[in-house]
Amino acid sequence: MESKASVLIVDDEKCIRDILSRIIERExxxxxxxxxxxxxxEKIQKARYDYVxxxxxxxxxxxxxxxxxxxxxxxxxxVLLITSRAGEYSPHEILREGADFFITKPFKNAEIARTLRTxxxxxxxxxxxxxxxxxxxx
Numbered sequence: 571m572e573s574k575a576s577v578l579i580v581d582d583e584k585c586i587r588d589i590l591s592r593i594i595e596r597e598x599x600x601x602x603x604x605x606x607x608x609x610x611x612e613k614i615q616k617a618r619y620d621y622v623x624x625x626x627x628x629x630x631x632x633x634x635x636x637x638x639x640x641x642x643x644x645x646x647x648x649v650l651l652i653t654s655r656a657g658e659y660s661p662h663e664i665l666r667e668g669a670d671f672f673i674t675k676p677f678k679n680a681e682i683a684r685t686l687r688t689x690x691x692x693x694x695x696x697x698x699x700x701x702x703x704x705x706x707x708x
Contacts, residue, residue, distance in 0.1 A: 575690055576600045576617075580610040580624035580636065581652070586675075590623060593679050597686055607631025611639050619647055621689060623682070626653040626664075634667060641668045648689050652677060 577599045579590045587603045594601050602619070604610035608630040610622065622640060626633035633651050640647050651664055654675035664672040671685050 574598060574600045575620040575693065576602065577621045577623060577686070578602050578604060578610055578613060578619045580604045580607060580622060580628070580633065582606055582625065582628040586625070589679075590682065593682050594623075594686060597683050599686065599690075607633065607636035607639075610636055614640060614643065614647070620693060621648045621650065621686065623650045623652065626651050626659065627655060634664075637668055648693070650685060650689075 577594050579587050579594070579601060580603075581587050581590070582605055584605075587605070591601045591603060599621075602613060602617070604613055606628045607624070610624065611631065613619075614622070622636070624633040624636055631639075633653070637649050637651065640649055648670045649668065650671040650673065651669045652673050652675060653659060659672070661672045670689065673681060673685070
């Protein structure tokens, strides 16, 4: 039986964490939250997450700093960055830094759900291929 994919939501605004949690839980994912990048990185070092959804502009550690630390630790974690300051960041720049998706606030609930479903379908395909390779006799 496959376990639910896990998502870590990182945002310094509690209302955004709450909204994202509701959206993502409705999609069937397990959700954990963190109020900033430092707290998030501590959680990532202690538990397994398939996805991280993080605001870029936060105190203590920005979403971009968190992204770099995540990718140094585990390339398999997919990272979706969100910002309300879209003019400060080029989507191409964010993707070059290693993010898997970039969304601007205000976001549409359906956009978050659709993005996670797409990422999860890709993850499931990758797992299936890896399992098929392991099952092939030598």
